[in-house]
Amino acid sequence: MNFPEQKGVHELEAKANLLRRHVIRMIHAAGSGHPGGSLSAADIVTALFFKVMDHSPENVDSVDRDHFILSKGHAAPIYYAALAECGYFPVDELVTLRKLHSRLQGHPSRVKTKGVEMSTGSLGQGLSAANGLALALRMKGLDRRVYCLCGDGEMAEGQIWEAAMFASHYHLDNVICIVDRNGLQIDGRTEDVMSLEPLGDKWQAFGWNVLYMNGNDIGQVLDTLKAAKAHRGSPTVIVAKTVKGKGVSFMENNVGFHGKAPNDKEFEQAMKELGGSV
Amino acid sequence: MTWAVESQRKNYGKALVELGRTRKDIVVLDADLSGSTRTVEFAKAYPERFFNCGIAEQNMMGTAAGLALGGMTVFASTFAVFATGRAYDQVRQSIAYPDLNVKIVASHAGITVGMDGASHQTMEDIALMNAIPNMTVIVPADGPQTYRAVLAVAERPGPAYIRMGRSDVPVITSDKDEFVVGKASVMVDGSDIALVGTGQMVVPCLEAAEMLKQKGISARVINLSTIKPLDTATLIKAARECGAVVTAEEHNIVSGVGTLVAAALAESYPVPMQRVGMQDIFGQSGESDELMKEYGMGTKDVAAAAIKVMERKK
Ligand SMILES: Cc1ncc(C[n+]2csc(CCOP(=O)(O)OP(=O)(O)O)c2C)c(N)n1
Ligand SMILES: [Mg+2]
Numbered sequence: 001m002n003f004p005e006q007k008g009v010h011e012l013e014a015k016a017n018l019l020r021r022h023v024i025r026m027i028h029a030a031g032s033g034h035p036g037g038s039l040s041a042a043d044i045v046t047a048l049f050f051k052v053m054d055h056s057p058e059n060v061d062s063v064d065r066d067h068f069i070l071s072k073g074h075a076a077p078i079y080y081a082a083l084a085e086c087g088y089f090p091v092d093e094l095v096t097l098r099k100l101h102s103r104l105q106g107h108p109s110r111v112k113t114k115g116v117e118m119s120t121g122s123l124g125q126g127l128s129a130a131n132g133l134a135l136a137l138r139m140k141g142l143d144r145r146v147y148c149l150c151g152d153g154e155m156a157e158g159q160i161w162e163a164a165m166f167a168s169h170y171h172l173d174n175v176i177c178i179v180d181r182n183g184l185q186i187d188g189r190t191e192d193v194m195s196l197e198p199l200g201d202k203w204q205a206f207g208w209n210v211l212y213m214n215g216n217d218i219g220q221v222l223d224t225l226k227a228a229k230a231h232r233g234s235p236t237v238i239v240a241k242t243v244k245g246k247g248v249s250f251m252e253n254n255v256g257f258h259g260k261a262p263n264d265k266e267f268e269q270a271m272k273e274l275g276g277s278v
Numbered sequence: 279m280t281w282a283v284e285s286q287r288k289n290y291g292k293a294l295v296e297l298g299r300t301r302k303d304i305v306v307l308d309a310d311l312s313g314s315t316r317t318v319e320f321a322k323a324y325p326e327r328f329f330n331c332g333i334a335e336q337n338m339m340g341t342a343a344g345l346a347l348g349g350m351t352v353f354a355s356t357f358a359v360f361a362t363g364r365a366y367d368q369v370r371q372s373i374a375y376p377d378l379n380v381k382i383v384a385s386h387a388g389i390t391v392g393m394d395g396a397s398h399q400t401m402e403d404i405a406l407m408n409a410i411p412n413m414t415v416i417v418p419a420d421g422p423q424t425y426r427a428v429l430a431v432a433e434r435p436g437p438a439y440i441r442m443g444r445s446d447v448p449v450i451t452s453d454k455d456e457f458v459v460g461k462a463s464v465m466v467d468g469s470d471i472a473l474v475g476t477g478q479m480v481v482p483c484l485e486a487a488e489m490l491k492q493k494g495i496s497a498r499v500i501n502l503s504t505i506k507p508l509d510t511a512t513l514i515k516a517a518r519e520c521g522a523v524v525t526a527e528e529h530n531i532v533s534g535v536g537t538l539v540a541a542a543l544a545e546s547y548p549v550p551m552q553r554v555g556m557q558d559i560f561g562q563s564g565e566s567d568e569l570m571k572e573y574g575m576g577t578k579d580v581a582a583a584a585i586k587v588m589e590r591k592k
Contacts, residue, residue, distance in 0.1 A: 193330050
């Protein structure tokens, strides 16, 4: 199975919506989990898994493929939804999220879940691993990309900037870091908790190629990822402006739904808004 | 047995507010988890003495050290896995080695974190903190004891680590109990076996003692709430008078509380021992009660360990 084909924007939008419904269903079934950051990243994850990245369940153990590391591991539901829809494991299994003996851990586990390339959950660590993987690809002469998805609150971790320095020093132009700039973390707005701006300028000062996009506009996401892939000589970061909780009205820009499951009523409304049945 | 349940974290928040009222030197730091750790209570009461560090635990610990250099008494909080793991070197080099007045009070320790899974379930934190010289290590058994422990460490200069869980836990201590750092408490007297519980594992020890009583076994239950300094006197007395010991901890048995108790007894009064705890494997997602059973840390497991170790009594 090769995904970098033909899929049009319209089709991808429908796919993103399907993944969003999975996310809501999974978190509702589990009774806990992180809807906000899963929904903000849904369009980016969809573009990557169903169009941009060359990957498949058949070559899951191969190094010679494009790679994805979810540095903001709490967004595991959107990751699992994409993996299931790509055939890494049955879609039916999604509702076992966070349950005892499930393969779908609260945060991604490389050991437990087929398709998960790196165990994450402790924020700030994904980009370093992406760099190492990118370095290995280059040493092996493989022209592949490593996509790393980070949160914006996560930018406060010092390790992110250690990794930023490393990638630029070693000219890791096969690393593409995407920052889900939804403006919220747990204790509130990023700019109230720990100000980040000017975020893009910071990356630029660290030697990165900096791109901006509306991360909830699939057309823009595809164009920007294409430009990122084409860029050579330095690593690329994409600051993706998104809406936390995107697609479910009462979750949008609502810090309360960072890490809370919808109750039965909220579940029904969310599914309705996402154009699905309960 | 039935008890009322209470959150350790809520008691921490309450203690901070109480301390802040009279002590202007109290400063509180958090790393984007103030709602979970309940430092938010202090933040609301004394906003000028609360600083959110964002998701940057290492920087938080270093900053705490600096505030202590400036004469402040600092409480720094986040989840236990990050406080002790992510920021380990900052805690060691910048807080413990210079012997600074920083209290690390961490929540969501152990497997009872539940559904977040192994990445968040620290079972090494006691080992890590205990291995650092100058560090006081306290694992309160319930909410009220957490409250008293927080007030107690505020009175003592130097670094301290207090471990709290996520769940609401049965209230087994009384407001009349004084909290003395370094003193274990005998909750039930007994003479056939000593059950030494730490933190949330004291309750299974109490319940196991009841089960054992039905079998005619007299179990002593000890709440070992200070891990360092270790109350060796109470432990040796229990070993001498009961002749066998079971330790129970929500922590890896490798380098955990059981290991410390075994070492202390081995040097003075060795008796047969059995350790209940995580058997050196990572946990997984699940409900906390399910996980405690899954990993052999339930009441039945403590009782079974007691019966097993008693067979080895001389
Ligand atoms: C090292 C570390 N510290 C704290 C946490 C707890 N935590 C989980 S999610 C989160 C907020 C993340 O905010 P952000 O990076 O903006 O993610 P998003 O908004 O996309 O969900 C925090 C503090 C963690 N997982 N790892
Ligand atoms: Mg965010």
